[in-house]
Each structure stands twice: as C-alpha cells, then as structure tokens.
Amino acid sequence: xxxxxxxxALPRIAKGFSPGRSNSSGLSSSVGWRRQAMAxxxxxxxxxxxxxxxxxxxxxxxxxxxxxxxxxxxxxGDVSCLATIPAExxxxxxxxxxxxxVIAGIALADMVFQELDPSLKTDWAVEDGSTVxxxxxxxxxxxxxxxxxxxxxxxxxxxxxxxGIATATKKMADAAKPARILETRKTAPGLRLIDKWAVLxxxxxxxxxxxxxxxxxxxxxIAVAGGIENxxxxxxxxxxxxxxxxxxxxxxxxxxxVRRVLAILDKGKVTRIMLDNMVSTQANGDIDVGLLRExxxxxxxxxxTEASGNVTLSTVGKIGSTGVxxxxxxxxxxxxxxxxxxxxVDIDLALAVGKRTNRA
Numbered sequence: 001x002x003x004x005x006x007x008x009a010l011p012r013i014a015k016g017f018s019p020g021r022s023n024s025s026g027l028s029s030s031v032g033w034r035r036q037a038m039a040x041x042x043x044x045x046x047x048x049x050x051x052x053x054x055x056x057x058x059x060x061x062x063x064x065x066x067x068x069x070x071x072x073x074x075x076x077g078d079v080s081c082l083a084t085i086p087a088e089x090x091x092x093x094x095x096x097x098x099x100x101x102v103i104a105g106i107a108l109a110d111m112v113f114q115e116l117d118p119s120l121k122t123d124w125a126v127e128d129g130s131t132v133x134x135x136x137x138x139x140x141x142x143x144x145x146x147x148x149x150x151x152x153x154x155x156x157x158x159x160x161x162x163x164g165i166a167t168a169t170k171k172m173a174d175a176a177k178p179a180r181i182l183e184t185r186k187t188a189p190g191l192r193l194i195d196k197w198a199v200l201x202x203x204x205x206x207x208x209x210x211x212x213x214x215x216x217x218x219x220x221x222i223a224v225a226g227g228i229e230n231x232x233x234x235x236x237x238x239x240x241x242x243x244x245x246x247x248x249x250x251x252x253x254x255x256x257x258v259r260r261v262l263a264i265l266d267k268g269k270v271t272r273i274m275l276d277n278m279v280s281t282q283a284n285g286d287i288d289v290g291l292l293r294e295x296x297x298x299x300x301x302x303x304x305t306e307a308s309g310n311v312t313l314s315t316v317g318k319i320g321s322t323g324v325x326x327x328x329x330x331x332x333x334x335x336x337x338x339x340x341x342x343x344x345v346d347i348d349l350a351l352a353v354g355k356r357t358n359r360a
Contacts, residue, residue, distance in 0.1 A: 050107055050128050053197040054206055061193065065108075065115050068154045081146040091145035091345050093152070097132040098340035098359045104128050104166035104201040105159035106139070108194065112155050117147035128201045129166070135351065135360045141343070152343050161191075162198035163339035169202030169332050172316055179320035179327045182207040182306070186330035195333045207328055208247075215239070215248040216274075222251070228260050232268035239269060247271040249306065253278075258295050262302065270303055272325075277309035279319055287315045293322040 053061065072078075097103070106128045113120040120143035132138050141148055173181040181204040187195040196206050208214035217231045225231035228250065235248055249272040252258045261273055278292040292307055299305050306326040307319050319327055340359065354360020 051197070051201045053107075054193055054200065054209060056193050056209055057212070059193045061108075061111070062115070064190065064194070065112050065154075067190075068157070069112070069116055069151070072154055073150065078146065078150040081149050085145050085149070087146065089145040090143060091148055092140055092142045093148050093343050093345045094137050095139040095141075096342045096344060096351070096354070096360060097134060097136045097138060098342060098354060099134050101132060101163055101167035101339040102170045102202055103130050103132050103138065103159070103163050103339075104198045105155075105162035108158050108162065108197075109155045112158065113141060113147075113151050116151045117144055119143050120147055120151075129203075135354065145345075148345075156341055156343055158194065160338035160341050161188075161336060162194060162201070163341065164336045165195060165198035165333055166202030167339055168313075168336065169199050169204040171313055172329060172332065173203040175313060176316045176320040176327050179307070179316075179324050180205050181316075181332075182326050182328040183332045184328055184330040184334075185210065186334035188333070195336075199332060204332065205326075214246055217248070217250045219251055219253070219276075228252075228257060229264055229268075232261070232264060232270060236268040249274055251276050252295075255291070255295055255298065258298055262299065265302060272304040272306055273299060274306045274308055274328075275324065279307065279310040279315065281310060287318055289318055289322050292319065292324065296323045 103126055106124055106126070110122055113122060120141055122139060122141045124139040126132060126138045130138075169181060169183075181199075183196060183199045183204060184207055185192070192209070196209065199206060208216060215235050217225075217228075217235060222228050222231050225234060232248075232250060238244075239246070239248070248269050250261050250270050251274040252261060253276050258273060258275070261270055275292055275295045278289075278295055280288045280291070282288055287310060296305055304325040305323075306328055307322070307324045308328045311319060311327055311329040311331070316327055316329070351360055
C-alpha cells in the first residue's frame, strides 16, 4: 500500500459539482478509490512498470485531487457543460502532445478521472516516463461528455506541470552521469509529492521529502549552534535520544569545513557532505570545478557527496565529472516550463490547427 492514498470517504466536493450525472452516492468508498488509484499507478505498457509516487506520512493525494476539482467547479459545477451538453451525452477525447518531451502524470490523470466519474475509461499508448513527439496522439478518455470536459483542465494542469519537470529532469540526469540528479524542497506549495513524483518519472532521484525525514545541517544551523562540530555533536545526541535512524547531511562551503567534518566522523553521525557553491563561473562563461574536485578527493568516498550551486544543463556534465555522488538542482521544480499538451474531442481539427500554427 502507498501511504497517503487510502482515506475514509469524504463528503461531496461542492454543491452542484456533479458533471451531469446524479452520482447520488457521493464519492467512492476509500477501499474502492484505493483500488482505482493503485491500478492507475501499477498500469504498464509493453511490459514496463510505471513509477509509483514517493511515500509521505501525511500527504493525502486524494484530497489534493479533490481540492483541484473543487477549485475549478466551485459551488455551481461546470456551467458551460451544464448549459451546452445533454446529461447523458457520451464522447471520446484524445490527448495530443504539442511539443517533444517526457510524459508524466498519466497515473494521476487516471485518478482524477476516477475521482470525478468512476465510469470514465482511459486508454494510453504510452506510460509515465515515455518520450512523446510533437503532434503525437498518446491517449484517450471515453465516457460521459460532461465528466470528461469538467475534468479536462485539472488533468492537463497536473500533466503539463509534471511532464515539464520530467522533461527537464531527464535532460539533466542524462547529462550528469555518472553523478545522480536530485531536486530540492523548492516545490510548489501543496504539490510537493506531485513535483517529486515527476522527478522520479524523469529519471532523477528524490532529496529529502521535507523537514522530517533527514537531518540537513545548513549554514544557519551551524551559525546558531556555534560551529560545525557543535552542530554535528548535537545532531548525533538528538538522534540517539529519539532512537532515529535517518540520514545526516552537513553543508560545507570551504575545504576547511570539509576537513573539519571529516575529522569527527568517528564521533558524530554524518552520511553526506554538501559541497555548496564550490563551482565558480568564469568570464568566458565556462565553469571552474577545481575546488569541487579537490573537495571530492579529500572526502575520498568516506561519505556521500552532493554538489549544489551553479547547476544548469550546460554545467551539470562538468560537475558530474568530478566524482561527486549527487548533484541537486532546485530549478527542476521551481522554474518548471510546462509541456504543452491538449485534450480534444475533435482531434482532426486540433491537428489541422496545430499544423497551421506550428504547434502540432
């Protein structure tokens, strides 16, 4: 079971939310919804397994979906659909990629459709993590027309953001090898699990989920604690008293700080050293990784290392060549460029317009 999925049945999202069918029973039961959600996550195409979301002890993905649907439907429901489409009308809408990229959010799209109307059926030609090309039709949803159009924008908002993150992550992860790419906590408030899920789909790895699952001793902690040694000793004592077995990362900015951390490894718990801003930009636009490379050599594999600062697609390859274990980039989630995707009932017209405007 993926924690954060199965929750007790909640009340109707909003008065008038029904997309056109009575749905008088309200939202599906927690057991049924969990089964639907898990089916969406475990779906595979051509034998490849899909990527499950990260685990979080308090994050409730179903409530996030409900909030997004309620945000759109308000207290009246989709008045455009209610006014123009007969209640029992059915339709088929197809998903169109309008630029090249990595698709992410298919499993989440299934969850949104199922939350709004369990009778909707989807059929995907790709899975999360697949590469799509501009003009490619990669999936469809069939069923009640009002339901499809009411869910459309919420589904696309999730998929476009997630696909943008996955696309950027894929490029960064490929360029960084043999180092491994991490995101940071610089995620959209309320969407952290979804943002970090997209990073996994794109081939990256997750840094800490929040403040609770890893000790990260940063410059401000060090300053308040009265130095790196004091901070590390305090962390070690705290973890022992609480019986916690979690990672401990310590931020360093100079070679002296790196050496000071290494000098007390046998007395305090440290599992990773962050080598922060040890990459400098030169006048010609190139980067100097000499300091970072020296720091990695000093650590000598005794603990994991993580490079942070001045990380871009053009610099990450050179940073990864220093032997650092991880490279973290906040830009993967805080500066995401959404992948252009549409969902159209009249796909032929959509393709024709796309070709005319060079967007498909």
